[in-house]
Amino acid sequence: MAMKPFNAVAFAALLAGGVAIGFAGIFMRLSDVNPIASAFWRMLLAAPVLWGWALMAARGDRAVGLRTDLSTILVLAGLFFGIELGIWHLSLHYTTVANATLLSNMAPLFIALWLWLAHGTRFSRGFLGGMALALIGAVILIGPSAAGGxxxxxxxxxxxxxxxxxxxxxLVIKDARDSYSTARLMAWSTTITAIVLFPFALWMPGAFWPADAAAWLPLLGLALIAQIGGQTVIAYAFAHLPASLASVSLLIQPLTAAIAALAIFGERIGPWQLGGGALLLCGIYFSKRGFK
Incomplete structure (x- = not known):
């Protein structure tokens, strides 16, 4: 049987989307509002664009029997993403962009743990070895922080x-994809995430509103480049590439964040952190290759 031709456009889109999301921490650091407010504005500014996309796709969604209404699974998606985004933006306030981005990419390992505990899913030796490597890398990565407190x-x-x-x-998004199009799913979840973040953005010390017109630019970067450009482009790429190539996006995000943070903020990475980060990335890569 002939091999399916490699989709170079989709692969380029995957890399571009990973790079776009890798700049999320940079834009957050450049904003002059408090960390939770930057997460809120990221969602709120992206929502109108996503709703425009969802409304244009509504007729096609209904034609193929996809849902367009609000449901519990969408509320859960927005709630979980709101909590995650708020905590991650807060972490960027205290640690380096590289560390925060690297640690946030351990999600596949936690998904595997849940599948094992809740569903008794069995995994290959390659996956387990990769998970162990990633955990060792994470310990080494945060070692200097633990020593310094x-x-x-x-x-x-x-x-x-x-x-x-x-x-x-x-996990929630994976289940929701069977009933909703990507456009509708992103529009609803982004809106709910903004609602979840809003009271915390007002409550947290620090500015809620950008100081001037120029101060809106990093927030627009978060919304248009990281939230829409990154997630949407990667969603397109996933539909046209083998699942194993998803690991590329995990590798390109923290690499982008580390290089950009070094160039813009002078955030240097020590040899131990560099080694730990490399082990973490390799562990995630091999665990995804060995996922059964």
Whole structure:
């Protein structure tokens, strides 16, 4: 049987989407509002664009029997993503962009843990070996923060906590994809996430409103580049590439974040952190290849 030709356009889209999401931490750091407010504006500014897309796709959704109404699963998606995004943006306030982004990419491991505990799913030796490698890498990565204590350790802890809610969000989204189109799913979940974040954005110390017109630019970058450009482009790529290539997006996001943070903020990565980050990324990559 002839092999299916490699889709170079989809692969380029996958890399571009991963790079776009990798800049999320950079835009958050450049904003002048409090961390939760930057997460709120990221969702609110993206919502009108996503709703425009969803409304244009509504006729096609109904034609193929997909839902367009609000449901419990969409509320859960918005709730989990709101909690994850709020915690992750807060972690960026205390630790480096590279650490927060690396730790947030451990979601596949938490998903596997849930599948094992809740459904008794069995995994290959390759997956288990990759998971062990990733966990060792995570311990090495946060080692300098643990030794020094203070805000960096808090930030790393928050980054690790955020990935548990991101794993829950991914599990809910996976179930919702059977009933909703990507456009409708993203529009509803983004709106609900904004609603979840709103009271916390007002309550948290620090500015809620950007100081001037220029201060809106990082927030627009979060909404248009990270939220819409990253997630939407990757969603397109996943539909045209083998599932194993999803690991590429996990590798390109923290790499982008680390390089950009070094260039813009001067955030240097020590040799231990560099080694731990490399082990973490390799572990995630091999665990995804060995996932059964």
């Amino acid at each position: 203070g805000t960096h350790l808090l930030g790393d802890g928050l980054g690790l906590l955020s990935t548990t809610f991101y794993a829950a969000y991914q």
